[in-house]
Amino acid sequence: MTQTITVIHGDGIGPEIMDATLHVLDAMKLDLEYEFADAGMVAMEKTGELLPAATMDSIRKNRIALKSPLTTPVGGGFSSINVELRKRFDLYANVRPAKSFPNTLTRFPADVDVITVRENTEGAYSAEGQETAADGQSAISITRTTRKGSERIVRYAFDLARAAGRKKVTVVHKANILKSTSGLFLKTAREVAALYPDIECEEMIVDNACMQLVMRPEQFDVLVTTNLFGDIISDLCAGLIGGLGLIPGANIGADAAIFEAVHGTAPDIAGQGKANPCALLLGAAQMLDHLGKPADATRLREAIVATLEAKDSLTGDLGGTGTTMGFAKAIASRV
Numbered sequence: 274m275t276q277t278i279t280v281i282h283g284d285g286i287g288p289e290i291m292d293a294t295l296h297v298l299d300a301m302k303l304d305l306e307y308e309f310a311d312a313g314m315v316a317m318e319k320t321g322e323l324l325p326a327a328t329m330d331s332i333r334k335n336r337i338a339l340k341s342p343l344t345t346p347v348g349g350g351f352s353s354i355n356v357e358l359r360k361r362f363d364l365y366a367n368v369r370p371a372k373s374f375p376n377t378l379t380r381f382p383a384d385v386d387v388i389t390v391r392e393n394t395e396g397a398y399s400a401e402g403q404e405t406a407a408d409g410q411s412a413i414s415i416t417r418t419t420r421k422g423s424e425r426i427v428r429y430a431f432d433l434a435r436a437a438g439r440k441k442v443t444v445v446h447k448a449n450i451l452k453s454t455s456g457l458f459l460k461t462a463r464e465v466a467a468l469y470p471d472i473e474c475e476e477m478i479v480d481n482a483c484m485q486l487v488m489r490p491e492q493f494d495v496l497v498t499t500n501l502f503g504d505i506i507s508d509l510c511a512g513l514i515g516g517l518g519l520i521p522g523a524n525i526g527a528d529a530a531i532f533e534a535v536h537g538t539a540p541d542i543a544g545q546g547k548a549n550p551c552a553l554l555l556g557a558a559q560m561l562d563h564l565g566k567p568a569d570a571t572r573l574r575e576a577i578v579a580t581l582e583a584k585d586s587l588t589g590d591l592g593g594t595g596t597t598m599g600f601a602k603a604i605a606s607r608v
């Protein structure tokens with residue numbers, strides 16, 4: 274059965290990496306139909322809205338979107354379009370795998386394989402009650418953590434660990450200082466962990482977790498944490514395996530899922546054909562898993578690995594001189 278997905282080309286390097294990704298998906302001859310929709314600055318210029326109703330309708334109808342990074346202009350009405358999309362569709366789980374690849378520019382061991390599961394709808398990014406005093410000398414914002422939000426993300430992490438044959442979930446927190454919010458997260462995580470006796474549960478304070486990730490990344494398996502910590506830690510994990518061009522992110526809710534790269538619009542290299550398309554391609558692989566096409570997801574990941582192994586047309590962030598589309602064509606020839 275043909276599956277229709279919403280495709281958002283996005284801003285900055287977005288259109289380049291999306292065209293590259295669609296080139297590879299087309300070469301795979303999957304039964305996918307694309308419904309193109311706009312968001313971000315492109316949408317603002319065309320329709321006067323950052324997140325047009327037609328785009329929301331398309332995602333609501335198809336329940337699956339593949340999305341490039343978006344720019345939120347300062348003073349755009351939302352603190353971030355991405356945060357807004359995650360909130361509106363209640364995409365509570367953000368899954369960011371960081372796995373070592375061959376021939377990347379990394380100083381770390383080749384056996385990194387960490388999945389960060391980040392709470393995606395609350396915490397410091399709930400952006401409630403943001404206020405700056407009239408004199409500009411102080412500012413406040415509410416960090417809201419709920420039992421429901423904590424429970425469902427920790428359950429998601431343990432279910433994912435179980436389904437993927439993973440052994441350990443590390444709960445990353447700061448409950449020693451942030452006693453109410455991180456405290457509730459940790460307390461709830463302990464209750465959930467007790468329901469999964471087959472999976473080891475470890476607790477780690479976030480600052481130590483950062484140090485441990487850099488010193489001995491191979492000790493980690495699945496991490497589960499709150500919104501802000503998850504955002505930072507997943508970029509740290511990107512650094513462990515060779516950069517932001519290699520980490521995808523799945524935003525999963527009960528009614529919709531949006532697949533993307535973890536990185537942003539990279540304005541410094543936009544429009545130059547320099548962007549690595551792998552992060553979005555790996556996001557497409559997560560999407561294929563989600564659509565119940567694990568064999569196709571594996572085929573895509575294996576083609577990426579084979580292209581890296583052959584050092585064929587790699588982009589500058591990987592030490593090569595290839596272009597975004599040249600790299601995509603090299604991957605497409607191996608699917």
Ligand code: NAI
Pocket residue numbers: 286290341342343344345355517518533534535536537538539540541542547548549550552590
């Ligand atoms: P960024 O992730 O866009 O770039 C950070 C660095 O990584 C830059 O040097 C960039 O050239 C490099 N980089 C990123 N992706 C790359 C790729 N595929 N290939 C090669 N190099 C790559 O982060 P930055 O500069 O902090 O943010 C730029 C804009 O992106 C901001 O407007 C921000 O709001 C937006 N953003 C959007 C996200 C989304 O739509 N999901 C996520 C993060 C940021």
Ligand code: MG
Pocket residue numbers: 504505508535
């Ligand atoms: Mg981020």
